[in-house]
Amino acid sequence: MGAVRKNNQFEILLVEDTPEHIETVVAVLHDNDYKIRIAKNWSAALTLLSKHQPDLILLDIYMPEMDGFELCKTIKSNRAFSSIPIIFLTARDDEESIRKGFELGAQDYVVKPFHGSELQARVKTHLKLKQQTESLQEANRELDSFCYTVAHNLKSPLLSINKLLEYLIADYRDRLDGEGQELAAIIQEKSVEVISVIDHLLEFSKMCEMPMQNEVIQLEQLFLDVYNELIQLQGQRKVQLKLKPLPDVTGDPVMMKILVANILSNSLKYTRDREIAAIEVSFSETENEYVFAVNDNGVGFDMRYSSRLFGVFQRLHSQNEFEGSGVGLAICQKIIKRHNGQTWLIGEVDKGATFYFSFPRQNEIKGEKDVKR
Ligand SMILES: Nc1ncnc2c1ncn2[C@@H]1O[C@H](COP(=O)(O)OP(=O)(O)OP(=O)(O)O)[C@@H](O)[C@H]1O
Ligand SMILES: [Mg+2]
Structure with a gap:
């Protein structure tokens, strides 16, 4: 299921420890009706993440008490959170930190001190992308489920056809000439093939639908x-x-x-x-x-x-x-x-x-x- 948003409001987790930067981000994003939660350290970030799955994370990567890169890696390597886009906030626009951020799975970055309009645009873009991805995933799931239903519903009439042909071949053998018997046998063979195709489709669909254990x-x-x-x-x-x-x-x-x-x-x-x-x-x-x-x-x-x-x-x-x-x-x-x-x-x-x-x-x-x- 796609994320269910309360009042259709996007939720953003801001991981930042400097009060001025927190103020700026909140002020910049204020007009967009986002729900912003703030974590000033590693454990607060993880607790908030577990309790309220955000739609986007703004992550300061250079904080005295924690390594933002490490946090980015932890989030991205966890299946439950890996699809949340991360925009990292960096005071250094050196190639090395930017490369590292992307390598660890972040989607974008903004260099501090940032321009309000730039931050706003990037946040908007990634929220939109996330929403589109979720709709596509939802559509895919519906398609998988449709495929499963079609295959499932086709299987029982096909099994009946196969059984009826078996009776026809056994009970009407004397009344069918050689050609008739041959045709009946071919139809039966084809029905077995179709049943096997359906079984394989069901097997495939099962992998899409099956709940996962960890x-x-x-x-x-x-x-x-x-x-x-x-x-x-x-x-x-x-x-x-x-x-x-x-x-x-x-x-x-x-x-x-x-x-x-x-x-x-x-x-x-x-x-x-x-x-x-x-x-x-x-x-x-x-x-x-x-x-x-x-x-x-x-x-x-x-x-x-x-x-x-x-x-x-x-x-x-x-x-x-x-x-x-x-x-x-x-x-x-x-x-x-x-x-x-x-x-x-x-x-x-x-x-x-x-x-x-x-x-x-x-x-x-x-x-x-x-x-x-
Ligand atoms: N180890 C391999 N060496 C050579 N060809 C391979 C190998 N693995 C897969 N293939 C090719 O990929 C195709 C698809 O593989 P896949 O496992 O989906 O189907 P399959 O083996 O033909 O049938 P089944 O559904 O029973 O596994 C195979 O038909 C074969 O042509
Ligand atoms: Mg195979």
């Missing part, structure tokens, strides 16, 4: 467990799994298991012609996020068509070569998006493929449990 996940163990489950279904195969030490992440355990299962099942599927399949799971990190990589030495794919890969029912290999429905990666992308990360796939024909996903590093914020998402 738990610590031992990713390395998860990869190992899922791999052990999948390898048992692979028959006689030589597979070398190289699993580098991976950090724990915070996320939804059910979704993350589905993610890992989809990635590994692709790696196993597209390496199945290799004499020795090699799969390597590794990661790298930046200040804000981890990037996980699952590499295989399989058949790979042509990068010219890579933009299609994450679309529902999109496949780069034919059903004859490799079976599949083309929803696995769409599901992976949806799961990672819901964790505020990104997914991408790099491949080279006959050399293999690497699936990457980024995952924000989570910092706990006190009082976070009270925040409704």
